[in-house]
Amino acid sequence: ARAACITLGELLDESDEFCKKGEHLLTLTTPAEPLALRRWFLGEFVAQIDGADPTPWDKWEHR
Numbered sequence: 095a096r097a098a099c100i101t102l103g104e105l106l107d108e109s110d111e112f113c114k115k116g117e118h119l120l121t122l123t124t125p126a127e128p129l130a131l132r133r134w135f136l137g138e139f140v141a142q143i144d145g146a147d148p149t150p151w152d153k154w155e156h157r
Contacts, residue, residue, distance in 0.1 A: 095139060099139040100140060103137075106124070106132060110123045110129070131151070134149075
């Protein structure tokens with residue numbers, strides 16, 4: 095599950111890069127707030143699998 099979350103995050107970030115370039119995809123990049131939520135959500139899986147305590151969304155620092 096840990097590796098899958100990392101891979102999914104990387105693939106979604108890569109698709110956003112394609113959208114930013116405007117060459118291959120005709121869709122918008124992920125807006126800032128949903129992007130932060132996605133990174134927190136997937137990051138929580140990775141962090142908790144690694145033994146970290148849960149971090150609530152409202153306490154998470156956007157990285």
